[in-house]
Amino acid sequence: MSILPQTTATPLGRAQAVTVAHSQPLYVGRVRAGFPSPADDHLDADIDLHAHVVKRPAATFFVRAEGDSMQGEGIHHGDLLVVDRSLEPLPGRVVIVALDGELTVKRLERVGQRFYLAAANSRYRPIPLEGREAHVWGVVTHVVHALPGAAS
Known part of the structure; x- marks a missing residue:
């Protein structure tokens, strides 16, 4: 050892504080390992990863x-x-x-x-x-x- x-x-x-939005789509619902639900196939909002982790x-x-x-x-x-x-x-x-x-x-x-x-x-x-x-x-x-x- x-x-x-x-x-x-x-x-x-x-x-650095982000002045320009760098957002990506955030999908409604959870990601399943099985067959996806058609109701979950739409966007809820955008998410800025930098704002999420910083x-x-x-x-x-x-x-x-x-x-x-x-x-x-x-x-x-x-x-x-x-x-x-x-x-x-x-x-x-x-x-x-x-x-x-x-x-x-x-x-x-x-x-x-x-x-x-x-x-x-x-x-x-x-x-x-x-x-x-x-x-x-x-x-x-x-x-x-x-x-x-x-x-x-």
């Missing part, structure tokens, strides 16, 4: 995940992570941390009075934060990834 973080984060940029633009930035240590949280290599710096990094939350100068994404855990960064892959042990230089950059609020074979 490795104690080094294996899912790193590469900053992509800050979220609640506080001045405090939000995007990073790209690299590695496999957070697969159990649904974070895969190449995923786009939405990170909010205004949220408190409470134990149990997935956070972006500058650990000894390198950005990583892990779940913040607390055992007694000690804090750890926990991977979501059994191949990696928790990383104790005691005695390490660690600065929380923000809390991950959303993960965007393409399904296999769907990305172009």
Whole structure:
């Protein structure tokens, strides 16, 4: 087992308030795995994905995940992570941390009075934060990834 973080984060940029609408259609009803209902085949409203995932633009930035240590949280290599710096990094939350100068994404855990960064892959042990230089950059609020074979 490795104690080094294996899912790193590469900053992509800050979220900006959108002045031009970038909305896509939002369909009424749920997506079923069986036969679709003809009554659900109409539009309800448009949805702006940016407005849905970015609640506080001045405090939000995007990073790209690299590695496999957070697969159990649904974070895969190449995923786009939405990170909010205004949220408190409470134990149990997935956070972006500058650990000894390198950005990583892990779940913040607390055992007694000690804090750890926990991977979501059994191949990696928790990383104790005691005695390490660690600065929380923000809390991950959303993960965007393409399904296999769907990305172009």
